[in-house]
Amino acid sequence: SGQLSAAVHHYQAAADQSLAPVSKLAAYIRLAQAHSQRKHYPLAIQAYETVINMAPELPLAWQNLGVIYLKLGQLQTSLDYFQAAIHRLQITDPAEAQRLQTELAALIL
Numbered sequence: 001s002g003q004l005s006a007a008v009h010h011y012q013a014a015a016d017q018s019l020a021p022v023s024k025l026a027a028y029i030r031l032a033q034a035h036s037q038r039k040h041y042p043l044a045i046q047a048y049e050t051v052i053n054m055a056p057e058l059p060l061a062w063q064n065l066g067v068i069y070l071k072l073g074q075l076q077t078s079l080d081y082f083q084a085a086i087h088r089l090q091i092t093d094p095a096e097a098q099r100l101q102t103e104l105a106a107l108i109l
Helices: 004-015 021-037 041-054 059-071 075-092 094-108
Strands: none
Touching: 004 021, 021 041, 021 059, 041 059, 059 075, 075 094
16 A cells, blocks of 8 residues: 555564464565565565575566666676576476566567
C-alpha cells in the first residue's frame, strides 16, 4: 500500500527471527525487493547476496542483482549476474532462460 518504510522494517524484523529456512529466505527476498523499490541499492544488494548465500540455486536473486547493477551503470557486473541467472534457469525453466538470453543479446547490441 505504498508504505515501503514500514515494509522494510517488518521484513527486516522477520529476517532477524529464528524462522524456518524457507520463511527466512522469503523475508530476505521481500526485504531486497522493498529496498530496491526505494532505490536503496546497496541495501538491496546486501539482502540479495544473503539470498544467494542461503539458496544459490535460485535464479531470482541473481537476475534481480543483474537489474540493480544495470541501473547502477555497472554493465559487466550486471552481465555476470544475468549469466548466472540464465545458467540456473536452464535447469529449472529453459524457456525463461532463452527469453532472458535473447533480451540480453538485444541489450548488448
